[in-house]
Amino acid sequence: GEDVEQSLFLSVREGDSSVINCTYTDSSSTYLYWYKQEPGAGLQLLTYIFSNMDMKQDQRLTVLLNKKDKHLSLRIADTQTGDSAIYFCAEGTNSGGSNYKLTFGKGTLLTVNP
Amino acid sequence: EAQVTQNPRYLITVTGKKLTVTCSQNMNHEYMSWYRQDPGLGLRQIYYSMNVEVTDKGDVPEGYKVSRKEKRNFPLILESPSPNQTSLYFCASSIGTGREQYFGPGTRLTVT
Numbered sequence: 001g002e003d004v005e006q007s008l009f010l011s012v013r014e015g016d017s018s019v020i021n022c023t024y025t026d027s028s029s030t031y032l033y034w035y036k037q038e039p040g041a042g043l044q045l046l047t048y049i050f051s052n053m054d055m056k057q058d059q060r061l062t063v064l065l066n067k068k069d070k071h072l073s074l075r076i077a078d079t080q081t082g083d084s085a086i087y088f089c090a091e092g093t094n095s096g097g098s099n100y101k102l103t104f105g106k107g108t109l110l111t112v113n114p
Numbered sequence: 115e116a117q118v119t120q121n122p123r124y125l126i127t128v129t130g131k132k133l134t135v136t137c138s139q140n141m142n143h144e145y146m147s148w149y150r151q152d153p154g155l156g157l158r159q160i161y162y163s164m165n166v167e168v169t170d171k172g173d174v175p176e177g178y179k180v181s182r183k184e185k186r187n188f189p190l191i192l193e194s195p196s197p198n199q200t201s202l203y204f205c206a207s208s209i210g211t212g213r214e215q216y217f218g219p220g221t222r223l224t225v226t
Contacts, residue, residue: 102149
Protein backbone atom coordinates (compact mmCIF):
# COMPACT_ATOMS: atom_id res chain seq x y z
CA GLY A 1 0.00 0.00 0.00
CA GLU A 2 0.93 3.61 -0.19
CA ASP A 3 2.54 5.48 2.67
CA VAL A 4 4.11 8.91 2.71
CA GLU A 5 6.31 10.13 5.55
CA GLN A 6 7.64 13.59 6.25
CA SER A 7 9.06 15.35 9.26
CA LEU A 8 6.51 17.36 11.21
CA PHE A 9 8.38 20.57 11.91
CA LEU A 10 11.04 22.78 10.33
CA SER A 11 12.22 26.16 11.56
CA VAL A 12 14.46 28.46 9.52
CA ARG A 13 15.59 32.08 9.52
CA GLU A 14 14.35 34.50 6.93
CA GLY A 15 16.65 34.52 3.91
CA ASP A 16 17.96 31.00 4.50
CA SER A 17 17.05 28.02 2.35
CA SER A 18 14.48 25.52 3.59
CA VAL A 19 14.58 21.86 2.68
CA ILE A 20 11.55 19.70 3.38
CA ASN A 21 12.02 15.97 2.95
CA CYS A 22 9.56 13.23 2.16
CA THR A 23 9.72 9.49 1.63
CA TYR A 24 7.12 7.36 -0.10
CA THR A 25 6.64 3.66 -0.54
CA ASP A 26 4.75 3.01 -3.77
CA SER A 27 7.19 2.59 -6.64
CA SER A 28 4.34 2.84 -9.15
CA SER A 29 3.74 6.51 -8.36
CA THR A 30 3.23 8.53 -11.52
CA TYR A 31 3.49 12.06 -10.16
CA LEU A 32 4.70 13.45 -6.85
CA TYR A 33 3.34 16.71 -5.53
CA TRP A 34 3.98 19.48 -3.07
CA TYR A 35 1.02 21.35 -1.65
CA LYS A 36 1.05 24.37 0.68
CA GLN A 37 -1.61 25.06 3.30
CA GLU A 38 -1.70 28.39 5.09
CA PRO A 39 -3.65 28.73 8.35
CA GLY A 40 -7.37 28.48 7.74
CA ALA A 41 -6.90 28.08 4.02
CA GLY A 42 -7.19 25.32 1.46
CA LEU A 43 -4.47 23.38 -0.28
CA GLN A 44 -2.47 25.22 -2.88
CA LEU A 45 -0.63 23.16 -5.48
CA LEU A 46 2.95 24.42 -5.42
CA THR A 47 4.67 22.13 -7.86
CA TYR A 48 4.80 18.56 -9.03
CA ILE A 49 7.28 16.25 -10.69
CA PHE A 50 6.78 13.32 -12.99
CA SER A 51 8.23 10.14 -11.60
CA ASN A 52 10.76 9.71 -14.42
CA MET A 53 12.36 13.10 -13.71
CA ASP A 54 14.95 13.75 -11.05
CA MET A 55 14.76 17.51 -10.71
CA LYS A 56 12.38 20.35 -11.38
CA GLN A 57 13.00 24.03 -10.73
CA ASP A 58 10.33 26.69 -10.56
CA GLN A 59 11.55 30.12 -9.43
CA ARG A 60 12.49 29.75 -5.75
CA LEU A 61 11.35 26.14 -5.60
CA THR A 62 13.50 23.13 -6.46
CA VAL A 63 12.15 19.61 -6.30
CA LEU A 64 14.57 16.69 -6.18
CA LEU A 65 13.44 13.13 -6.70
CA ASN A 66 15.54 10.06 -5.90
CA LYS A 67 13.42 7.29 -7.28
CA LYS A 68 15.75 4.54 -6.14
CA ASP A 69 15.47 5.64 -2.52
CA LYS A 70 11.87 6.86 -2.93
CA HIS A 71 12.90 10.22 -1.53
CA LEU A 72 11.47 13.58 -2.52
CA SER A 73 12.58 16.97 -1.32
CA LEU A 74 11.40 20.55 -1.70
CA ARG A 75 13.94 23.32 -1.42
CA ILE A 76 12.74 26.89 -0.97
CA ALA A 77 15.45 29.42 -1.67
CA ASP A 78 15.55 32.76 0.18
CA THR A 79 12.74 31.73 2.52
CA GLN A 80 10.37 34.54 3.48
CA THR A 81 7.95 34.92 6.39
CA GLY A 82 5.14 34.48 3.87
CA ASP A 83 6.41 30.95 3.26
CA SER A 84 5.36 29.96 6.79
CA ALA A 85 2.76 27.24 6.28
CA ILE A 86 2.21 23.50 6.33
CA TYR A 87 3.72 21.71 3.34
CA PHE A 88 2.28 18.40 2.21
CA CYS A 89 4.04 15.86 0.09
CA ALA A 90 1.73 13.60 -1.93
CA GLU A 91 2.18 10.71 -4.28
CA GLY A 92 -0.24 9.92 -7.07
CA THR A 93 -0.95 6.31 -7.84
CA ASN A 94 -3.41 4.40 -9.93
CA SER A 95 -5.46 2.26 -7.59
CA GLY A 96 -8.63 0.24 -7.70
CA GLY A 97 -8.96 0.12 -11.46
CA SER A 98 -9.74 3.60 -12.71
CA ASN A 99 -8.99 5.61 -9.60
CA TYR A 100 -6.04 7.94 -9.41
CA LYS A 101 -5.51 8.67 -5.77
CA LEU A 102 -3.33 11.14 -3.96
CA THR A 103 -1.78 9.81 -0.76
CA PHE A 104 -0.61 12.63 1.48
CA GLY A 105 1.98 12.84 4.18
CA LYS A 106 0.92 14.37 7.48
CA GLY A 107 2.49 17.71 6.60
CA THR A 108 5.57 19.68 7.67
CA LEU A 109 4.98 22.91 9.56
CA LEU A 110 7.52 25.42 8.28
CA THR A 111 8.15 28.34 10.59
CA VAL A 112 10.19 31.24 9.24
CA ASN A 113 11.72 33.47 11.88
CA PRO A 114 12.57 37.09 11.06
CA GLU B 115 -11.04 32.63 -12.61
CA ALA B 116 -10.44 28.88 -12.61
CA GLN B 117 -11.45 27.53 -9.25
CA VAL B 118 -13.07 24.88 -7.11
CA THR B 119 -15.73 26.23 -4.76
CA GLN B 120 -17.31 24.61 -1.75
CA ASN B 121 -20.32 25.56 0.34
CA PRO B 122 -20.76 26.04 3.14
CA ARG B 123 -17.28 26.90 4.42
CA TYR B 124 -18.31 26.28 8.02
CA LEU B 125 -21.14 24.16 9.38
CA ILE B 126 -22.17 23.13 12.87
CA THR B 127 -24.91 20.55 13.02
CA VAL B 128 -26.37 17.88 15.25
CA THR B 129 -26.16 14.12 15.08
CA GLY B 130 -28.53 12.59 12.57
CA LYS B 131 -29.50 15.73 10.66
CA LYS B 132 -28.89 15.15 6.96
CA LEU B 133 -26.59 17.63 5.26
CA THR B 134 -25.02 18.27 1.88
CA VAL B 135 -21.73 19.97 1.14
CA THR B 136 -21.60 21.27 -2.40
CA CYS B 137 -18.56 21.32 -4.66
CA SER B 138 -18.37 22.99 -8.03
CA GLN B 139 -15.54 23.50 -10.52
CA ASN B 140 -15.44 25.74 -13.58
CA MET B 141 -12.51 24.09 -15.36
CA ASN B 142 -14.43 21.38 -17.21
CA HIS B 143 -12.52 18.77 -15.24
CA GLU B 144 -13.59 15.17 -15.57
CA TYR B 145 -12.14 13.88 -12.33
CA MET B 146 -13.40 15.03 -8.93
CA SER B 147 -12.72 13.75 -5.47
CA TRP B 148 -13.52 14.34 -1.79
CA TYR B 149 -10.99 14.19 1.04
CA ARG B 150 -11.21 14.67 4.75
CA GLN B 151 -8.37 16.10 6.81
CA ASP B 152 -7.94 15.12 10.45
CA PRO B 153 -5.12 16.00 12.86
CA GLY B 154 -2.45 13.33 12.89
CA LEU B 155 -4.06 11.47 9.99
CA GLY B 156 -3.47 13.82 7.08
CA LEU B 157 -5.84 13.76 4.12
CA ARG B 158 -7.80 10.66 3.24
CA GLN B 159 -9.90 10.11 0.16
CA ILE B 160 -13.64 9.56 0.71
CA TYR B 161 -15.09 9.21 -2.80
CA TYR B 162 -14.06 10.01 -6.32
CA SER B 163 -15.73 10.42 -9.69
CA MET B 164 -14.25 9.76 -13.09
CA ASN B 165 -17.05 11.51 -14.96
CA VAL B 166 -20.79 12.14 -14.93
CA GLU B 167 -22.64 9.24 -13.32
CA VAL B 168 -19.36 7.44 -12.54
CA THR B 169 -18.45 7.41 -8.85
CA ASP B 170 -16.60 5.02 -6.57
CA LYS B 171 -15.38 4.64 -3.02
CA GLY B 172 -12.07 5.90 -1.74
CA ASP B 173 -10.41 4.85 1.50
CA VAL B 174 -12.99 6.09 4.02
CA PRO B 175 -16.45 6.06 2.37
CA GLU B 176 -18.52 4.86 5.34
CA GLY B 177 -21.24 7.34 6.29
CA TYR B 178 -20.99 9.33 3.05
CA LYS B 179 -22.72 9.42 -0.32
CA VAL B 180 -21.94 11.35 -3.45
CA SER B 181 -23.57 12.02 -6.78
CA ARG B 182 -22.33 13.33 -10.13
CA LYS B 183 -25.26 14.39 -12.25
CA GLU B 184 -23.40 17.24 -13.93
CA LYS B 185 -19.75 17.50 -14.82
CA ARG B 186 -19.13 20.62 -12.75
CA ASN B 187 -20.81 19.51 -9.48
CA PHE B 188 -19.90 16.79 -7.02
CA PRO B 189 -21.89 17.11 -3.77
CA LEU B 190 -20.99 15.19 -0.61
CA ILE B 191 -23.99 13.93 1.33
CA LEU B 192 -24.05 12.89 4.96
CA GLU B 193 -27.39 11.13 5.48
CA SER B 194 -27.02 10.77 9.25
CA PRO B 195 -23.96 12.66 10.48
CA SER B 196 -22.16 11.46 13.59
CA PRO B 197 -19.54 13.20 15.76
CA ASN B 198 -16.73 11.13 14.21
CA GLN B 199 -17.45 12.94 10.94
CA THR B 200 -16.33 16.20 12.48
CA SER B 201 -13.50 17.14 10.16
CA LEU B 202 -12.19 19.48 7.49
CA TYR B 203 -13.42 18.43 4.06
CA PHE B 204 -11.80 19.22 0.74
CA CYS B 205 -13.09 18.78 -2.75
CA ALA B 206 -10.58 18.43 -5.58
CA SER B 207 -10.71 18.22 -9.35
CA SER B 208 -8.35 17.48 -12.20
CA ILE B 209 -8.57 17.33 -15.96
CA GLY B 210 -8.11 13.59 -15.86
CA THR B 211 -6.52 10.86 -13.87
CA GLY B 212 -2.80 11.01 -13.36
CA ARG B 213 -2.80 14.76 -13.32
CA GLU B 214 -2.49 17.50 -10.73
CA GLN B 215 -5.52 18.00 -8.54
CA TYR B 216 -6.80 21.44 -7.59
CA PHE B 217 -8.45 21.81 -4.23
CA GLY B 218 -11.34 23.87 -2.96
CA PRO B 219 -11.01 26.08 0.14
CA GLY B 220 -12.36 23.45 2.51
CA THR B 221 -15.49 23.00 4.63
CA ARG B 222 -15.09 22.76 8.37
CA LEU B 223 -17.85 20.53 9.71
CA THR B 224 -18.66 20.05 13.39
CA VAL B 225 -21.22 17.42 14.40
CA THR B 226 -22.40 17.63 18.00
